[in-house]
Amino acid sequence: MSFEPKLQAFNSSVNAVTLGTGDKAITIGGQNVMPFYTFDNAVENTQKIGLEILDDENAVENAKKAESMQGVDFVCLHLESADPNGADTSVEDCVALAKAVSEATSLPLVIMGCKAVEKDAEIFNKISEALEGKNILVLSAREENYKQVGAGAGLAYGQKVGAESAVDINLAKQLNTMLSQLGVDDKSIVMNAGSAAAGYGYEYVASTLDRIRAAALQQGDAQLAMPIITPVSTESWAVKESLMPEEEMPEWGSLDERIIEMEITTAAAALTGGSDAVIMRHPEAIKTIAAMIAALN
């Protein structure tokens, strides 16, 4: 008896969602196979990488550079300083910066908030208004503010809406359902199903991604068929391996290398689990993950 591979393409697919406009627009999702299983069926849209840009004085400059950086498909402006418990940058300043960044690059733009739900809702909606027609993604609507964000960024200004749940598949589905019930088109929703750095509870992320993809493809669950975006750098740069200076931990070697390898390991794991897009920070890590995606597609 010789070998007859049993291929496994599903009847259901992940939704395809387009971000940005013009030549640089990207589409994520659309496949009906498990991540990187191109042998089961051809995959049209490969996974995409976003460069995380912090909202400091170099933000606009960095956005300009992003265009020529190897492997960068989109830009993610992280409005960290908007946090009311931190620098509390005003909504107006956030909007101004988002506009400046948007003008500096033709790449699709993702706006990452500061995690303060009320402030985020305001920022997302004001930026969505200012950048109407740019087809940006706001990251993300959460259980506490999905109504405002869905109605504003999603319905009023026609942007794409991120739906964020912290490593909880039931909440992920519920949030998608509630956004749909609000009137947000299924094809305008991208899930952020949570993330963790490799070694730091990543098993919960791995199993959540596995289960979301299984639900979408095997069970044809339309409420979990949205593509997944995973912020990697915000987690991978915050763990000990990426913080401890070499002087304090000589046996661990170069800090820069550790930052790169932690980001690569985490991003590769996220993509293997089902992320259709990852958000990263280190140019070398981005270049590497781009090479990985190219080699596997």
Next chain:
Amino acid sequence: MAVKGLDIFKLSPKTNCKECGCPTCMAFCMKVAQGALQIEQCPHMSDEAKALLSDATAPAMKTIKIGAGDAELTLGGETVLYRHEKTFVSKNVFAVPVCTSMEDADVDAKLESIKKIDYERIGEREYIESVFVHGEGDKLVELAKKAAALGRAVIIETADVDAAKAAVEAIKETKPVLVGATKDNYAAMNEIATAAGIALGVCGDSIEDIYDTIKALEDAGNKNLIINVTGADIKETLKNAVLCRRGAIKDGDKSLGYPSLVKLPKFAKGDLHLQTAFASLFTLKYGSIIVMENMTMAEALPLYGLRQNIYTDPQKPMKVEPGIYPLNGAGPDDPILLTVDFALTYFLVTGEIERSKVPVNVLITDASGMSVLTAWAAGKFSSSTVKKTFDDFDVANKINNRTLIIPGKVAVMKGEIADKLPDWNVVVGTREAVEIVKYFKDGEHIKAAEAAAAQKADAPKAEAKVVDENAPLDFDKIAASIPEIKVVDMGVQYKTRNVESKKFVTIGERIHCISPTIKAAMDNMDPEPILKRAAEQIAAGATYLDVNIGPAESNGPELMTWAVKLLQENFNNVPLALDTANKKAIEAGIKVYNRENGKPIVNSADAGSRIDNINLAAANDAICIALCSADGIAKDNEERMAHCHKMLDLGMSLGMDSDDLWFDPLFLVVKGMQDKQMDVLNAIKMFADEGLKSTGGLSNNSNGAPKEVRPIMDSALVAMAMMQGLTSAIVNPCDKRLMETIKSCDIFKNNELYSDSYLDM
């Protein structure tokens, strides 16, 4: 892949000779398929049928051992494609290569570098477990010997049969793997591997090629194999790895059910970053042995961390070793912060402390890997366990600072800990890890410790309470110490119950110290709130009332005595379940318990650290709820039943009636463990099939679901569970929908005679 009864029937003699004891061949085959009977019990079954069955019951993926002694590694044996379906069992191993084409000095340097990666992470040694020796000619022997001297499992890869023979011969007692069997040389390679009793790695130009060679080797009797899935490029390699694992586990092709070998150096081509990305991919997707060109700490830290995460049993959380962990250069003069051994808690807490830069000694206490609140509720994190940790690690002598910061979530334990550790200034820390930085920055712990110290200085030196845990209880003294019980008319009375009734037994769960009202009432022995809750539940039709007094470490016997007398004297000897981790409290409660309406229930024993409660129940002629778990949820019904039988054996040996052990399968929450719900229901059926009674905290299934949905979920589940044979449940009897469902099911089960007003009974 399970074999169906009908498939066996097709191969059966179909004579209905009844020699097996079954009325028909069909009945026999159905029982064989369920595992209830052995196929050998049929004297006329064909060899073909026997072979089919033995093949069908063999595991889908073989477990292969490589290396010897301390260097032995276990590969394969996986039963699922995704870890959430059950768990992954044999973590992938990493190997670093040396080649016959390398200069001697380079080989030595490489072998030396392998030793450099060797550290511990959450109780696990992280190191390069294996050396990959490849090449040809005489030099292979020398290389194999050098590699073996390192004390790691050796993998020899060569296409050169003579070199293979010599190299294997030279180090065969270390049980290396021989990789290199192809369609052309497999016979010779097989001979070498079989003679040495070692695993043989199969190679080929394509997966089809490899498959043919595996078949040929299996025909020759060798099933100690490893599949080299490395293809022409990384894409083909992933394809091969997936097709093998999926073919074995999903499609039941056992010839694909062997561990895999993935060689990355070929694809990374010196790009070590890209190699890391690929290693991450194959850690998740079915690599068993991953060969890396090189492994530095920068690569090892995230990769081993990822592997440790992925190979964690989803039902057994990762634990850190208990002990003192000095952070930010802390020494004996810095404060102690106490937390539990759940790995995620440890990482969150230590991460924030490191961010704060404040020197702190983190003290980890053994809480069976549960989070702070879960451990506290389960009695695994109490003042006694904290005291034990202080004793075990000799904390008082190792640390001079006397500030002890406890988690904010267990602020209630402050007083009890302070009693047990009178020299320490016990301070309540933050509820969440994210608040730690601010807490330290604001010096909250210092202020609180000073306040605690000042308070102690002011207070007259209290007599140290000497508690001899083994001393027999003085029941008269306990009875005299509790407030007088007053009988109050609550407008409802418990109806005398026929203890022989087959009706479903509901145990009302509403008298629980987790409710602030009840907690306060218990702290002050204030009868009213407790009587009110009892009256509501009795009016709603509860059969038993559960009385949860928490750990009640300081006054358990008194509190339980009071609660039992209060409830029974007020409500016509309502039967009770005594629910606490405090054994003395249960003993005292049973002492004053009236059995008119049913024996007392001890809630609860398990097959692990709480198995003693079965002895307690047996000694006091009580019913015992027996949780079919040890430490952590049982991973499958095999384990559930093993726990069940262990407790049943113990109970029977102590002279208990099997009807007095009520087995609890542990109802699991749908939000999180949806895929395990049928396991729980099937376990109930298994109990019932063995004639055993069962119970459990049924409403746990709907934890976290919207309030309006919970009664619907609970009643659907109770109906399914009663169909499976559930005889009791711990429920909220004030849930009308649930109680009506139970009453209706009792009608269908013929436990209660129907009348139009059966719901009002």
